[in-house]
Each structure stands twice: as structure tokens, then as C-alpha cells.
Amino acid sequence: MDPVIIVGAGPVGLTLALALARQEVPVVVLDEGxxxxxxxxxxxxxxxxxxxxxxxxxxxxxxxxxxxxxTGWRSMRRKQVTSEVAFTEAGPDAPLHIAQHVLTHALRAAVAARPLVRVAVDSRLDAIEQERSGVSARTRGPHGTWWRGSHLVGCDGTRSTVRKLQDIRFPGRTAVERHAVATLRTELPWEGQALLHRTPPWRQSGPSAAEVTARPLPDGVWRLDWLLPPGRDLVTPEDLVARVRETLAGWTDGTTPAYDLLDTGVHTVHHRLARRWRAGRVFLAGDAAHLLGAFGTQGLDEGLRDADNLAWKLAAAWHHGPREALLDSYQAERRAVVAARLRAADQVLPVLRGGGGLRQIMPGTARGHDALLADGHLGRGALGAPGSYAGSPLAPRHLEAEIPVGTPPGAAVTDVRVTAEDGSFVRLRDRLGRGALLVVLIAPGTGVWDRKHWMSAGVMPRLAAAVTALPYAAELLVAESYPGAPAHSVLLVRPDGHLVTALSGVRPADLYAAAEAAVGGAVREGREEREEAEAGSWAR
Incomplete structure (x- = not known):
């Protein structure tokens, strides 16, 4: 069978290639560079x-x-610290700050070790043609040719050629925010801590912005971002150096410390959302499908979640034949999540950037502006937290045995220690992305007994038989505990780590119905329906 074609070799495209290869799907990555x-x-x-x-x-x-x-996060206004967050082993998980070229290098190295992934360099996409049985892509360049694939995914960024060739609109807002950026090596008073400083006291005497962010990198390197006023005023090298010197002096009692300026730039944030993320056998992901990033939110995070969501669905279609409802759910789930993030940013924008009362926009809340911005930078709240697929078309309906647990249906599961089928102890997240549903039995006490003693006892034989009968590949795992889950409850988890449902005890009928819904329903098309599904939805 033909491979999946991925257009674009940035972090999202390479991540999608690795996720598909992990599920035994061959991939061709068209790299323009x-x-x-x-x-x-x-x-x-x-x-x-x-x-x-x-x-x-x-x-x-x-x-x-x-x-x-x-190691922490600090918010300041003028000379006052308004809030601090310390990241410890017992506290919230610390974000990881990394240079994008370092991340891409690690992804390229992993791709090079995957025989199922082929990267075609200097291959610029020129045309796309769809047929009932697949899709063809023409590239130009030194090795220009036609490529044949089962599906094609555009991960080719803001100016996506795939999106343009499919005539998909990309409406939104231009230049929502502009930032002057400088990366430098120096010593700051908050080693390892990120800082958001609003209305710094020195800004009246120089070019520094009303808001500046400092985020640490390895080896004493810092990235500094200054929020620029609206407009398209040119940021000159002299202006950037003045910002650097004045800001560093303001943070170190008036004396500019020694620094080594490594790189500078201007970062412009746009907010856009593609009208469609699927056109038959062609899909969009990452910046080709959406642009966001105001208030510190990270657009790459959402692009990586696109890849994680789409990979297992394409793998299911590649291995088991067309499942149109499953493929359609990619747009339904991911576009809804990103649209919610954009709506939240639009709602808060007039408050944080244009003045006005916070309660007019968000009634009943006592949280300040700095807390909202911190949420965006730290991946929390409406501005930054991972989205949930609660309204997904894949969500099961009317399960008699469904119970509430600490994770709502559609949200990402908590990473707990589980026992795998071979008796080894692993993290739940380690079992994700293999193309199988995960069935997790909550069984206190099993961690202290050898697997051979409990695999044939209690509810395990009945649950194992129910898992074997599911309409889709599934792996049975056992956990000592899970937040909010009572003993002997059963969790059904999607390959991308989102909870399908939690059931009270072993209920084979409900488990089967939930699994069937999670993979897009039963495939029972007749001959005409099957031919229509194979043709895809590109004509709609």
C-alpha cells in the first residue's frame, strides 16, 4: 500500500512521520529545504x-x-513581585524551554533511524491530484517527480502550499502582537526562573516596552521578549541594543552586566484558523491549519497535538481500510480546541492590552491580569491548558455503567504507573501511540503480587476475554490506583491518551460499545457505501 505523504519537515511534520512509523505506516516527507x-x-x-x-x-x-x-515563574509589576510559582518534584510540572533548531535536529536524527520514513530533500510541492484509491503529489527541484500516497498531510507552515492548492480559506487577524526578541548569554538574579515584568519602572526613560519577558535556556542563555506598541515601526539594531542594556540594568540595580548577544529578531503573532482541515485524502496540521501565540501561548504545542490526534486515525485507515467518521473526527476535535483557544485570547485581549475592567469580560472572577498572562506562558487555564474532546463525535453515548473519575471523558489521562501484559511496570504514557486502545483496570494491591497470581483471579479472566472481543486492537493494563477511580473500575483510553470512558466494573457490552464509538463506529458499508468511502469526501 502507498505511504502517507507529509509536506513539510518542521517539528510538526517530523513528529507526525515518527508517530505514523511507530504504528507501522510508511511515510514520505517532502522537505523543501x-x-x-x-x-x-x-x-x-x-x-x-x-x-x-x-x-x-x-x-x-x-x-x-x-x-x-x-525552576520557577515570577510575575512583577513595576518593582513589586505579584506572584511566584516554584516548580518542585511535588508541585506542578515545569515547562521545558528549548531552541527550535535543537528540537528539529533531535527529530531528524530519530527519523533517520526509522526505515519506514523517507525524507526527500529539495522537493518543493507543485501540484496535488486525488483519486478514489489515493493521492498524488508533484514536486519540482533537482529531483522533481510525482509521489503516490494513500493520504497527504500539509505541515508546511504559515504559507502552506497544500492549503492553497486545496483552496482552503485561512481567515483571522494579522499582527495581533509584535515582540522584539534578543537571545543573549548573561547572569540574571533569577537563575533558572522565567520572569514576566509588566510596566517596568525604567520604561519611561528609554525604548523598553510596557512588558518584557525573560525565559532561561541552558548554559546561561536567556531569551528576552519586549511587547511592541501597535504599528509597524522598524526595530533597528541600535534600538534592540538599547532595550537590552536598559532592561539588564533595570534588573541589576542600575549597572548593565556583561552579556554576549547571540541573536535578535522581531516576532509577529497572527491569529488564523483554516476553514477546513480535511479535503478528502488531504489534511492540514500545525501552522498550515492554525496560527496562535498571543499572551505566551505556544502554537507549536497545538501543532504537536494535531500530529498526535491525526496519526492514530490515519494509521487505522491505512491498516484497516476507510473509516470516514474516524478521519472526519480529526477536524471536529482539533479545530474545536484551537478555536476555543483563539476565542479565549480574543476575549481577554481588550482587557490585557486595551485597558477596561476585567469583570466586564470575565464576570465573577477575581484573578488579575498577571495571572491570566502566567496561565498562557505556563500552559494553564483557558489560554494555555491542553484542550478536551468532550464534544467529540467519537464520544460514546448512553453507557449504563459509566462513572465519573478524576479525568473527564475526552480529556488527557493522568500518567500513572501500570503493569503491562508481560508483568513489567511502565508509565501509562509509555504505552500510548502504538495504535491500540488501552484498557486499564484499577486493582489496588496488584503491584505487590506477581502477575501470575492475579491474571487468573477475580475479574481478570472476564476482562481479558472482553478485551479480546473488542472491535479494535487493545492492550490490557493494570494500575494500583487512578485519581478519583474506585477499585475495580475500568478505564478505556484512546491511542493518543484521551479518556474515552470509565466504567464501574467489568461490563463487556458497555466496553464494546465505547470502543466501537471511539474508532468511528462499526464498518458495515455495503458495496456502494464502501466505494464512496474509498473515494473520500473531496467532492463535498
Whole structure:
């Protein structure tokens, strides 16, 4: 069968390629460039707990070795510290700050070790043609040719050629925010801590902005971002140096410390959302599908979640034939989540940037502006937290045995220790992304007994038989505990780590119905329906 074609070799495209290869799907990545990434210290990304776990799982390396986890977060207004967050082993998970070219290098190295992934460099997309049985892509360049695939995914960024060739509109707002950026090596008073400083006291006497952010990187390197006023005023090198010197002096009692300026730039944030994320056998992901990033929110996080969501659905279609409802759910789930993030940013924008009363926009809340901004930077709240697929078309309906647990249906599961089928202890997240549903039995006490003693006792034989009968590949796991889950409850988890449902005890009928819904329903098309499904929905 033909491979999946991925257009674009940025972090999202390479992540999707690795996720598909992990599920035994061959991939061709069309890379417009030469296969190398120019080091740009001013281009960095902040990874949340879930996306970092995804990348660690796919690359086989610990990205902590290449980036820096913040030890804390500090918000300041003028000279006063308004809030602090300390990241400890017992506290919230620290974000990881890493240079984008370092991340891309790690992804390229992992791709090179995957025989199922082929990267075609200097291959610029020129045309796309869809047929009933697949899709063809024409590239130009030194090795221009036609490529044949089962599906094609555009991960080719803001100016996506795939999106333009499919005539998909990309409405939104231009230049929502502009930031002057400088990456430098120096010593600051908050080693390892990120800082958001609003209305710094020195800003009246120089070019510094009303808001500046400092985020640490490894080896004493910091990325500084100054929020620029609306407009398109040119930021000159002299202006950037003046900002650097004045800001560093303001943070170190009036004397500018020694620093080594590594890179500078201007970062412009746009907010856009593609009208469609699927056109038959063609899909969009990452910046090709959406742009966001105001208030510190990380657009790459959402692009990586696109790849995680789409990979297992494409793998199911590649291995088991067309499941149109499953493929359609990619747009339904991911577009809704990103749209909610954009709506939240639009709602807060007049408050944080244009003045006005917070209660007019968000009645009943006592949270300040700084707390809202911190949420965006730290991946929390409406501005930053991972989305939930509660309204997904894949959500099961009317399950008699469904019970509430600490994770709502549709949300990402908590990473707990589980016992695998071979008796080994692993983390739940380690079992994700293999293409199988996960069935997790909550059984206190099993961790202290050898597997051979409890696999044939209690509810296990009945549950094992129910898992074997499911309409989709599934793996049975056992956990000592799970937040909010009573003993002998059963969790059904999607391959991308989102909870389908939690059931009270072993209920084979409900488990089967939930699994069937999670994979897009039963495939019972007749001959005409099957031919229509194979043709895809590109004509609609």
C-alpha cells in the first residue's frame, strides 16, 4: 500500500512521520529545504508536559538534556513581585524551554533511524491530484517527480502550499502582537526562573516596552521578549541594543552586566484558523491549519497535538481500510480546541492590552491580569491548558455503567504507573501511540503480587476475554490506583491518551460499545457505501 505523504519537515511534520512509523505506516516527507536547519537562538519553543512526553516517546531521547526546565515563574509589576510559582518534584510540572533548531535536529536524527520514513530533500510541492484509491503529489527541484500516497498531510507552515492548492480559506487577524526578541548569554538574579515584568519602572526613560519577558535556556542563555506598541515601526539594531542594556540594568540595580548577544529578531503573532482541515485524502496540521501565540501561548504545542490526534486515525485507515467518521473526527476535535483557544485570547485581549475592567469580560472572577498572562506562558487555564474532546463525535453515548473519575471523558489521562501484559511496570504514557486502545483496570494491591497470581483471579479472566472481543486492537493494563477511580473500575483510553470512558466494573457490552464509538463506529458499508468511502469526501 502507498505511504502517507507529509509536506513539510518542521517539528510538526517530523513528529507526525515518527508517530505514523511507530504504528507501522510508511511515510514520505517532502522537505523543501536541504535537510538541515540553520541555528537561530532567537527561535525557541516552550513544551508542556503532554507534548514533551510525546516527543520523548517518539525520539527515544530525553529532551531535558537539550533544553532547560524552569525552576520557577515570577510575575512583577513595576518593582513589586505579584506572584511566584516554584516548580518542585511535588508541585506542578515545569515547562521545558528549548531552541527550535535543537528540537528539529533531535527529530531528524530519530527519523533517520526509522526505515519506514523517507525524507526527500529539495522537493518543493507543485501540484496535488486525488483519486478514489489515493493521492498524488508533484514536486519540482533537482529531483522533481510525482509521489503516490494513500493520504497527504500539509505541515508546511504559515504559507502552506497544500492549503492553497486545496483552496482552503485561512481567515483571522494579522499582527495581533509584535515582540522584539534578543537571545543573549548573561547572569540574571533569577537563575533558572522565567520572569514576566509588566510596566517596568525604567520604561519611561528609554525604548523598553510596557512588558518584557525573560525565559532561561541552558548554559546561561536567556531569551528576552519586549511587547511592541501597535504599528509597524522598524526595530533597528541600535534600538534592540538599547532595550537590552536598559532592561539588564533595570534588573541589576542600575549597572548593565556583561552579556554576549547571540541573536535578535522581531516576532509577529497572527491569529488564523483554516476553514477546513480535511479535503478528502488531504489534511492540514500545525501552522498550515492554525496560527496562535498571543499572551505566551505556544502554537507549536497545538501543532504537536494535531500530529498526535491525526496519526492514530490515519494509521487505522491505512491498516484497516476507510473509516470516514474516524478521519472526519480529526477536524471536529482539533479545530474545536484551537478555536476555543483563539476565542479565549480574543476575549481577554481588550482587557490585557486595551485597558477596561476585567469583570466586564470575565464576570465573577477575581484573578488579575498577571495571572491570566502566567496561565498562557505556563500552559494553564483557558489560554494555555491542553484542550478536551468532550464534544467529540467519537464520544460514546448512553453507557449504563459509566462513572465519573478524576479525568473527564475526552480529556488527557493522568500518567500513572501500570503493569503491562508481560508483568513489567511502565508509565501509562509509555504505552500510548502504538495504535491500540488501552484498557486499564484499577486493582489496588496488584503491584505487590506477581502477575501470575492475579491474571487468573477475580475479574481478570472476564476482562481479558472482553478485551479480546473488542472491535479494535487493545492492550490490557493494570494500575494500583487512578485519581478519583474506585477499585475495580475500568478505564478505556484512546491511542493518543484521551479518556474515552470509565466504567464501574467489568461490563463487556458497555466496553464494546465505547470502543466501537471511539474508532468511528462499526464498518458495515455495503458495496456502494464502501466505494464512496474509498473515494473520500473531496467532492463535498
Amino acid at each position: 536541504p535537510g538541515k536547519d540553520e541555528p537561530r537562538p532567537a527561535r525557541t519553543v516552550v513544551l508542556s508536559e503532554d507534548t514533551l512526553a510525546l516527543l520523548d516517546r517518539l525520539t527515544g531521547v530525553t529532551l531535558d538534556q537539550h533544553g532547560l526546565r524552569w
